[in-house]
Amino acid sequence: MEAVTVQNQTTKQKLAIVIALAVPAMIENILQTVVGFVDTLFVAKLGLNEVTAVGVANAILAVYIAIFMAIGVGASSLIARSIGAGDVSKAKSFARQSTILSVMLGLLFGLISLFFSEPLLRLMGAESKVLTDAVAYFRIVAIPSIFITLMFTFGSILRATGDTKTPLKVSCWINLIHIGLDYVLxxxxxxxEGLGVVGAAWATVIVRIIGTFLLFFYIKRSKVSFSLLRTSSKEDTLSILKLSTPTAIERLIMRFGQVLYLGLILRIGTDVYASHLIAGNIETFSYMPGYGLAIAATTLVGQSMGRRQYKDAYQYGMITTVVAIIFMSFIGLLLFFLSPWFATWFTTDKNAIDMVVTALRIDAFAQPGLAVGLVLAGALQGAGDTKGPMYSTAIGMWLIRVMGVFILGIHFEMGIAGVWLSIAMDLYVRAIFQFFRYKKVVLDYSKNGCSLKVDKLE
Structure with a gap:
C-alpha cells in the first residue's frame, strides 16, 4: 500500500490508512478463529477422547507458535522501519535473514517433535487412553514445523510492507480448503473410509504447505523480493534476534502464566473452571479488532520511525488506539447485554450460565483496557521496543492476574467474579504501563535521533 509512505497526512487521512490496513487483518483473524471452531467441531463428532488428544497436542503447539511468532515480530518491525527510511535493500536483507532463521527454527522443533513427542505429551498430562491419538496427531502436525514458522514469517514480511490484503486472500483460500479437507479426511x-484424528492432522499440514508457497509467491512479486542464495550481514541477524527474543520470552511468560492461573481456577471448582473456559471462548472474538489494529500500528509506527517522523509515529499509535477503544467498547456492550444468550450456546446448566454472565459482564468493562494493551504492544514493536510488552506481560500476568486469582478467587472466595476481576485489573495495568512506555520510547527517539540499530532500547 503506497499510501502509508506519503508524508504530511491529515488526521483524517491517517485514520483512513489505519482502517485500510487493519480491516483485512481483522477479517483474517476472524476467519482463522471460525475455522479453528469448525475444526474442533468436526473432531468432537469422533468423541471426547479424540477432542482431548487434539487439545493436548495443540497445547504444546501453542508453545511452539509463541516462539515462531517472535521471528515475525522482529522481522516486521525492522522491515517496516527500513521501508520508512527508503532503504529497500536493507528491508530485503531482513526478510531474507528472518526466513533463514525461521527455517532453522522450524527444523529444530521438527526434530524435537520427531524424537520427543510422547514424553512431551505425557508431560502435558496426556492419559494412556488418549496418548495414541495425541502422538499420531502431534507427529504429523509438528514434525513439519518449518511450514508453521514460515507462514508466520512470510505473513509478517508482507504486512510490514503495508500489504495486509494478500495475507487475507491467502487465508481465505487455505481456510476454505482446510474445511473441505477436514471433512473428507x-x-x-x-x-x-475417513482417517479420524490423523485426517485432521493431514488436513492441517496440507493447507500450511499450500499457504507457505502462496505467501512466498507473493513475496517474490513484492518490493522486498529476495534471494536465499545471497548472504546478509551478521548485524542484521543479531538485530532480528535482539527484537525477537523478548517477544518469545513474553509469549512464553503468557503461556506458562495461563497454565498456572488455570490450575488455580481448577482449585476453586470444576464448575467454575468450565464456566471460565466457556466465557473465554466467547471472549475470543473480542480480540479480533484489537489484533488487526495492532498489526496496522506495527506497520505504520515502524515506517514513520524509519522516516524519522516521530510525531507521525506517535499520532499513528494514538489514532489506532482510539479506533480500537471504540470498536472494542462496542463489543463490550454486546458482551454485557447479550451474555445470557451467548452462554446458552454452550450449556443449559443455570448455575454455569450465571457464572458465564458474571464473567462476561466484568469483561465488558475491561474491553477498553484490552484495546489499549493490544494496540500499543504492536506500536511498541513497530518502534523497535519488544522489551516493553515483555515487561508488561510479566507484571500483568504474574503479579496481577495469578496473584489476583489466588487472593480474590480463592482466599476471599469470590469465585468466577474474583477470577475475571483479576483479569480486568491485569489488562488495565498493562494498558497504563504501555501507554507511558510508548510515549517515552517515541520521545527518546525524537530527542536522540533514530537508526535501525536496536541496541538503544534497553
Whole structure:
C-alpha cells in the first residue's frame, strides 16, 4: 500500500490508512478463529477422547507458535522501519535473514517433535487412553514445523510492507480448503473410509504447505523480493534476534502464566473452571479488532520511525488506539447485554450460565483496557521496543492476574467474579504501563535521533 509512505497526512487521512490496513487483518483473524471452531467441531463428532488428544497436542503447539511468532515480530518491525527510511535493500536483507532463521527454527522443533513427542505429551498430562491419538496427531502436525514458522514469517514480511490484503486472500483460500479437507479426511467420502484424528492432522499440514508457497509467491512479486542464495550481514541477524527474543520470552511468560492461573481456577471448582473456559471462548472474538489494529500500528509506527517522523509515529499509535477503544467498547456492550444468550450456546446448566454472565459482564468493562494493551504492544514493536510488552506481560500476568486469582478467587472466595476481576485489573495495568512506555520510547527517539540499530532500547 503506497499510501502509508506519503508524508504530511491529515488526521483524517491517517485514520483512513489505519482502517485500510487493519480491516483485512481483522477479517483474517476472524476467519482463522471460525475455522479453528469448525475444526474442533468436526473432531468432537469422533468423541471426547479424540477432542482431548487434539487439545493436548495443540497445547504444546501453542508453545511452539509463541516462539515462531517472535521471528515475525522482529522481522516486521525492522522491515517496516527500513521501508520508512527508503532503504529497500536493507528491508530485503531482513526478510531474507528472518526466513533463514525461521527455517532453522522450524527444523529444530521438527526434530524435537520427531524424537520427543510422547514424553512431551505425557508431560502435558496426556492419559494412556488418549496418548495414541495425541502422538499420531502431534507427529504429523509438528514434525513439519518449518511450514508453521514460515507462514508466520512470510505473513509478517508482507504486512510490514503495508500489504495486509494478500495475507487475507491467502487465508481465505487455505481456510476454505482446510474445511473441505477436514471433512473428507476425517469422515471419508464416496465410500472411502475417513482417517479420524490423523485426517485432521493431514488436513492441517496440507493447507500450511499450500499457504507457505502462496505467501512466498507473493513475496517474490513484492518490493522486498529476495534471494536465499545471497548472504546478509551478521548485524542484521543479531538485530532480528535482539527484537525477537523478548517477544518469545513474553509469549512464553503468557503461556506458562495461563497454565498456572488455570490450575488455580481448577482449585476453586470444576464448575467454575468450565464456566471460565466457556466465557473465554466467547471472549475470543473480542480480540479480533484489537489484533488487526495492532498489526496496522506495527506497520505504520515502524515506517514513520524509519522516516524519522516521530510525531507521525506517535499520532499513528494514538489514532489506532482510539479506533480500537471504540470498536472494542462496542463489543463490550454486546458482551454485557447479550451474555445470557451467548452462554446458552454452550450449556443449559443455570448455575454455569450465571457464572458465564458474571464473567462476561466484568469483561465488558475491561474491553477498553484490552484495546489499549493490544494496540500499543504492536506500536511498541513497530518502534523497535519488544522489551516493553515483555515487561508488561510479566507484571500483568504474574503479579496481577495469578496473584489476583489466588487472593480474590480463592482466599476471599469470590469465585468466577474474583477470577475475571483479576483479569480486568491485569489488562488495565498493562494498558497504563504501555501507554507511558510508548510515549517515552517515541520521545527518546525524537530527542536522540533514530537508526535501525536496536541496541538503544534497553
Amino acid at each position: 476425517i469422515f471419508g467420502v464416496f465410500g472411502l
